[in-house]
Amino acid sequence: MNSHDLQTIESLESSVRSYVRSFPTVFTKARGYRMWDENGKEYIDFFSGAGALNYGHNEPNMKKKLVEYILDDGITHSLDMASNAKAEFLRTFKEVILEPRDLDYKIMFPGPTGTNTVESALKIARKVTGRTDVISFTNGFHGMTIGSLSVTGNSMKRIGAGVPLQYSPTMPYDDFVGSEDDTLDYLRRFLEDNGSGVAIPAAMIIETVQGEGGLNAARFEWIKKLSDICKEWGIFLIVDDVQAGVGRAGTFFSFEKAGIEPDVVCLSKSIGGYGLPLALTLIKPEHDQFKPGEHNGTFRGNNHAFVTATEALSYWKDPKFEQSIQKKSDRITEFLDEMIEKYPQIQGHRKGRAFMQGISSEVEGFSEKVASEGFHHGLIMETAGGHDQVFKLFPPINIDEDGLEQGLELIEKSIQSAIKAMNLESDPVKQ
Template identity: 50%
Template sequence: MDTFERLESNVRGYCRDFPTTFATARGATLTDIHGDEFIDFFAGAGVLNYGHNPPALKQHLIDYLMNDGVVHALDMSTVAKKKFLETFDRLILKPRGFDYKMMFTGPTGTNAVEAALKLARKVTQRHNVVSFTNGFHGMTLGALALTGNSGKRAGAGVPLGNVSHMPYCDYLGSEADTIGALERFLEDSSSGMDLPAAFILETVQAEGGVNVATRTWLQQLAQLAAQYDVLLIVDDIQVGCGRTGPFFSFETYGLEPDIVCLSKSLSGYGLPMALTLMKPELDIFNPGEHNGTFRGHNPAFVTATAALEEFWSDDRLTRKVNTDAKRIRDVMLDLASECDAEVRGRGMITGMQFENAKAASQISKKAFQQGLIIETAGPKGEVLKALPPLTISDDELTRGLEIMAASVKEVMCKDFVEAG
């Protein structure tokens, strides 16, 4: 590890939690340079919903490159882009009755969020945006202003403004009416809140601690947005592309957001790709008004198209997610009953929140020593977050759950609880 310590910036993070050098990966298994294998319950923070190096996607990518397919084209028209646009419309938008224009932004999720913010402010001619406690939307300045975590916000070095932070769903307890509170701020001209251009939210706050919004809360928020002519932006970057079961995390709630942000697993292969969906009437950007050098990464279009054809031509993946999600949740519920923890999540993003804030990181460390990569989430890292590939095999899932359970039991022994 000396090379990384000597030459790479101190800002690197995940390598400190998982201190080895990885060499190969396939499915839900990573192998390091020593030949040690690790079950992956992290999946690139949601980038690898279809696993590492999925064979069908890999072959499409290899064929495209071997035929000298265009790799970089800014926002010029290419065969690869045309196929993606048509396939996304045919397999994702039309079956759900959605009508969106597609905007290719810079290569990552925060770029999709920045584009959404700029568009919402341009359309409404308002500057303020409402985001929600414990939300995470990216690390560039506009997206970071939306983010709740004080540690991440501190890295900006400048004031982060033009955002009002309001309580998310059950942030104040399940009995509190957080929608009512938000409405009171909007209707009272003396509340101090400028009428926002948009509300932006995650239906499941992944980095924020696997906090799940209820159907009622989401529907009431959408109604409030319509009532006050505020645009509704859903950040589906980590919990979209099937993570909760359906392709979009919000579709089973009857929502049709004005703007949707996608990235992470959109390319299907770990290639950088981000997309901002907007209702057609909102598409008022002038040519070149928002751009970026890497907003049209054609290899990502190729693998994204292959992923849509492979996994979204029918409902097999959704049914698998629902089945595997129950297995994960059942194991976590059994563990939680033994060690003072709370289980939360939807689909294949499931978390255990521990009373002792140090427990989750200790469990993650212990799991890594036994061959499982699993991360933590929440304001204090108090949530153990299971985020395996949606395509994980039965054997890999079984082995991963066994290691997770053993690690929880080992860490949550009497000595640890007393010492904590």
């Protein structure tokens, strides 16, 4: 239905608008894993704000804390001046997240978005090492400003820069070449051979699970080997956990099971807990060499986000929460494997890890059709990959089992509808 509000958006908002084209309705209310539009239609949200709403919409405890803070005239905007909300967040993050994992980082507030934290990470690596190049990996996505875009693989997004993107050689991600060859042997050879044309870089930046790039999940042993190479050559290892962090990949930090300690970690999206803009750059203390104000931003002190972020960390005080993530992750994996076996005509294979999984289809346009059919069935879901070949599941990590099963049921209905719409029914379906 083309409502008055949609007409306003279509006539006044720039053509760059994107998600409103995929989900052409006006949303008016949201709670937990559910959303409602102006016509009263209910949707199950398996999109979660592209990973910014890991705890769902309007989480009640965070909402209560935020409303109390606002009604008490708490500080809203303070740049990086001291506030009690910031101090409380810092103490809680150290006690709940860093200390139990035996991690020691200085916490920088670079600005409110994912690309802000990546930009600051690139700058500190170059400042400390005195080198210029940053090695990135195929299909990586790190942001839309010039620095972070230079280490992003998507060619369409790179073209949008309008200028050459330099100082960012690209190396193959784990399993990029689709063979038994270890892509890090290839990378190491480039570092060792002074005829390779690749200088020793300031840093390497990696997503342990590539969200926008197609849910490519690097093996933990590959990540550990990459870390060892960086240590051997005095190269900063930057882990971009903007999307895969805060439980999305199964543990608070996506790299925990690899047993590594990155030099820099980038967090944003769900670190604010409530969907409020917030970003952190975690820097090993010996590398914390920015001069005061050398990297700044007007909105780097979002006190409302500090309030909700602190409350969100309450989830992580109880080990049972992380155990519940793993249990539901196993259910997602089981379901996706079942769909691949049950509907062989979709030519699918499972991608990703934990609460960022999906199916990559070799049938051109099929994953996009599944997402489109999902919307009609009342499911919000998007695609990933250079050709939108993956339909991905991003439910809130605190979704209850009933909600998860309802969403999975809608996905199967969407798969069935897409098969019918694309005339793939002639292939036998396993029962």
